[in-house]
Amino acid sequence: MSANIIDGKAFALGLRERIAAQVANFVAAAGRKPGLAVVLVGEDPASAVYVRSKGKATVAAGMASFEHRLPADVAQDELLALVDTLNADPAVDGILVQLPLPGHLDELAVTTRIDPDKDVDGFHPVNAGRLATGLEGFVPCTPLGCVMLLKDQLGDLTGLDAVVIGRSNIVGKPMAQLLLKESCTVTIAHSRTRDLSSVVKRADIVVAAVGRAEMVKGEWIKPGATVIDVGINRTATGLVGDVDFAGAASVAGAITPVPGGVGPMTIAVLLRNTLVSAGRREGVAIDEVAL
Ligand SMILES: Nc1nc(=O)c2c([nH]1)NC[C@@H]1CN(c3ccc(C(=O)N[C@@H](CCC(=O)O)C(=O)O)cc3)C=[N+]21
Numbered sequence: 703m704s705a706n707i708i709d710g711k712a713f714a715l716g717l718r719e720r721i722a723a724q725v726a727n728f729v730a731a732a733g734r735k736p737g738l739a740v741v742l743v744g745e746d747p748a749s750a751v752y753v754r755s756k757g758k759a760t761v762a763a764g765m766a767s768f769e770h771r772l773p774a775d776v777a778q779d780e781l782l783a784l785v786d787t788l789n790a791d792p793a794v795d796g797i798l799v800q801l802p803l804p805g806h807l808d809e810l811a812v813t814t815r816i817d818p819d820k821d822v823d824g825f826h827p828v829n830a831g832r833l834a835t836g837l838e839g840f841v842p843c844t845p846l847g848c849v850m851l852l853k854d855q856l857g858d859l860t861g862l863d864a865v866v867i868g869r870s871n872i873v874g875k876p877m878a879q880l881l882l883k884e885s886c887t888v889t890i891a892h893s894r895t896r897d898l899s900s901v902v903k904r905a906d907i908v909v910a911a912v913g914r915a916e917m918v919k920g921e922w923i924k925p926g927a928t929v930i931d932v933g934i935n936r937t938a939t940g941l942v943g944d945v946d947f948a949g950a951a952s953v954a955g956a957i958t959p960v961p962g963g964v965g966p967m968t969i970a971v972l973l974r975n976t977l978v979s980a981g982r983r984e985g986v987a988i989d990e991v992a993l
Pocket of ligand 1 (some may be wrong): 966
């Protein structure tokens with residue numbers, strides 16, 4: 703058996719086209735573009751690449767992109783003051799502070815300073831609480847993109863056994879909440895899980911978000927399962943995910959590649975969240991079902 707390779711790049715491009723169409727409607731109704739502000743602290747080359755591609759995708763969708771670059775040694779107060787300015791700016795619908803921040807800065811203090819209603823990353827504890835309790839808010843981009851790929855692949859997810867490997871606040875925990883909302887039976891596995899291979903073997907859906915290159919082996923996968931690989935690990939041989947792709951692809955029903963799987967979805971969903979924010983702030987209806 704050979705798995706269907708889930709083309710996240712193509713799906714993300716389609717989503718970006720649907721977003722662009724609704725951005726045009728928003729501009730006609732509100733008389734301004736949706737605006738996304740991205741803050742980059744320091745000069746980490748990988749972060750700079752992500753920030754550049756976010757800015758390009760934002761403009762390509764017809765939105766306004768505001769980039770703010772601060773030196774690596776910026777004081778915490780100065781960064782918080784910039785967040786305050788963006789919170790108060792009516793042209794800004796979404797604020798993203800690129801993580802990780804340099805060690806002297808308090809990520810939680812920065813994340814919680816962002817207005818929850820402009821928090822298009824969905825990292826604010828208010829948005830985590832809204833997701834957990836079923837209230838309207840913002841959902842982190844990567845897990846939401848994963849669910850979109852899963853529903854496109856499988857249709858209704860009701861009753862499926864889903865195993866999420868990883869318990870981070872930005873992927874593992876919100877991923878589990880979203881799968882629960884889709885009526886999956888959800889298990890969260892992590893570094894202290896006993897007999898991980900047996901836990902994974904039960905799963906119809908495996909989401910790997912551990913940050914360890916190729917740690918999920920092909921023999922762990924139930925034949926026909928759907929495998930979503932959130933990992934992006936830079937190795938000597940290039941970019942690899944958290945899943946042994948060749949091994950897993952020989953048993954899975956479907957699998958996301960790295961690159962070209964989950965990564966492009968993260969940026970597309972960021973644009974989606976920014977459009978949704980703009981619609982809420984201006985009272986302009988956004989057809990979220992069509993996105
Ligand atoms: N506040 C905040 N929000 C984020 O969403 C956020 C962040 N900080 N810090 C860094 C991570 C990482 N991230 C990615 C986005 C796109 C790709 C992506 O498009 N990847 C492509 C290309 C990969 C490559 O060639 O490097 C792919 O997987 O095909 C990957 C990773 C967003 N992040």
